[in-house]
Amino acid sequence: MCIVYDIVSFTRLKARLNFSLFQKMDTLYTENESVDKEPICLFFNETQLVWSDEGVTTINYSQDKVSCYSDHITSFSVMMKVTKAEDNKALSLMSKVCVSLSLIALVVSLIVYCLFPELWKSLRVSIHKNLVVNMISMQSLFLFGIDKTGNKIICAVVSVLLHFTALNTFTWMFGEAVYLLFKVSTSAPSQHNRLRNYMAVCYGIPLIIVVISSAGFTSEYNDGDSCWLGQERGMIWAFVAPALCIAMGNTGIMCIVVRIIYKRAGNMVGKPAAARNKFKQLRKATRGTLMLLPIMGSAWIIGPFAVSSDTEFLDYVFNLLNGSQGVFIFLIYCVFDNETNECFKKRFKKNEVTPATEMTQNE
Template sequence: MVVTSSSAAAADPSKLVSDGNRVLNAGEKLVSMLVKPTNTSDYVSFTLDTVEVKVFMVGPQVTLDKIPRLDTASSSMDIDLIDIAKNNNETRSAAVAFMSYTTMENLLKADFFNTTNDTIKTMMSTVISATLPKTSNTALTKPVKFTFRHIREFEPSGSLSCVYWNISEWIVDGCSVLNSNSSHTVCSCVHLSTFALIMQTSSSPPPSDLLELLNLVCVIVGLVFFSLALLSFALCQWSPGVNNVARINICISLLSAHLLLLLTQQFLSLIRPQQVLCVVIAGLLHFLFLSAFVWMFIEAVLLFICVKNLSQISSRKWEGPSGWFLCVIGYVVALVVVGVSVVTDPKGYDSKQCWIKYDKGFIWSFLGPVCVILALNMILFINIIITLNSSLKNLNVEVSQMKQTKIMVFKTLGQFVVLGCPWILGFFTNVNMVIYILFLVLNSQQGTFIFLIYCVLNNEIRQQYRKCFTSLCSGRQQQDHSINEK
């Protein structure tokens, strides 16, 4: 059957699937007829306009250690047929058929690869089929390797998937990409079926140079203010009772995450070929961003406890949990989530984009905890505001203490809105460019916001900045004066 791309494009998808399955079944029956009994080994090969067939057979007296690679014009297969034959106790024989269909992509289209994210799918190889005809025990002793030659130009920003045909759709279960370059990709599969190589690219146009420059500038500005905020938290003298542990660790987590993300984006072409390094970076980014959200939750809990204790008469001032205890919670919780995610799906991190894969729902290992923390923080802040309002009527609370607590509540609430809520825009970045730019700017300027709200808008810290600046200026003036005298 010869199918042109124009006729296939006009056909109904269910008709394409039906025709494709018929062609595959006919091909399997054809190669099954080519298998002949043999004591040692035998080989059959032929080529038609639309299919290329290789059949290799081994018998009980085979002298080969392994069969040669089965090659077609655009693909090849490595299979341990000798061990498969040994597992067939009765006949001690086995046969493998390898077929490459040159026009099958017009029937079994790349669009039949269903994914959760909206991407453009492109067939990067010919469709191949591998079976074990007239072999009683078809269990594989080790994974089969397929090498695909790319039939189209590879897009560096694209994501490659080794897929197999499952009656009506392409799926990836049991198959993975071992390595890839601009012209070839090697796949490993734990079963035999009909296979192909599909590339996914973003459905939105690639970012312009101006957008990349905006991203670079915004992230660098955010990193500068993250650093200034950390220096202020560490070096400035804060009022008694102010606990900056959560805030410092939020800055450390986000500063590390944004810096690592920036470096990864700038050197992605060098990092991507190192698949293990790319996966490690993805896991580390997962951990750092999650730990920032956990620290946001810890700060909300500490603030809630502080407000609850405002109206309680106590001779002993509540100091809260130690910084070491909070650090254990803040980082171990995120580490446990990442560890469980890795154990659940070891291939959940994308070795192409150095981030979490969107298919098979693995992205929810990040979005799930984030949504839970945002919801819990919202509940805590509602309770904080209600408790604070009732505490205003309590005469046991000092006015200065109440004022300081009110300021801290609204600053922390603002921090929650700016640091947490913009991530919700991440669900809609593919809608239009305006939302994408808004998401980019808000998330890159988190350090700027923390520095402004906690340092610049803090009168005591401003005075310390002023003293430091004055002393620096006076010191420079004295130095210039002494130089002039000489």
């Protein structure tokens, strides 16, 4: 059931029109109580002869009033958006469990990095720390802020921060790939391979994109159903386009890294043990990054569409991928990482003194 409010014929406005429609919610849909019901503002498209939400946004609603804003005036209506409550609850529970597990794994990874001062000087670990911090921020925002659509200001802030941290995640994965390229292609330390340069690029590029997007399209940082970039006017591409470019750049760089490692593998015969060990560590680091790239890339390329789509399959795929990111990072960058393992071994053996050591000290 819907009530039509005929304003005037379709006319585009230079500014948005804010208005409220007074309507009892219980008169709009009463057939089935086992569903989730949400009123939405629509207008009648006389060209296509359908109800549409293009240019119309539902701000908030109560038991007897729905507030909307629009960039045109025409025939408006309040309709009830109906979804299966059980499916939403199952998906919501799965989302919270997956992201919570990922967050726990990421926090543990960060604690490990902070525990050992030996790791603080490592450029590779510094890149990992920045990646982990941004992923913790991004997933916390997703878990606690993605559905805060009741307040426009809070929702816009969440959307902007989520946009920024999600882009940061991609740029720091790009930083990991660039770091490996430096390591395999140059034998001497490069002045460009410095943390300050990584910080400038990996935070600077997302900041520029977000500032331009938020300055020019502030109202689009709200998808209606979630605090994320809107799809109606293509705002979603402010994230998807840079993410795709970075993902393709990562793929290209990692192909070069693999090719160089493959060529150098044959030259390791007869090399000193230290050189062979260093090469093995580099090859292991490359293998870990190659495992993470598809997981990280596919999750947040699917993510923006899953959040704003009615297709539940995409929601489940995104939640599984999103929930596995933190766990994989913990396993690859902590559990199976040579630098971290060496720090653990030194910490546990720090207070152990062998007989041979005692004899040496006595002599």
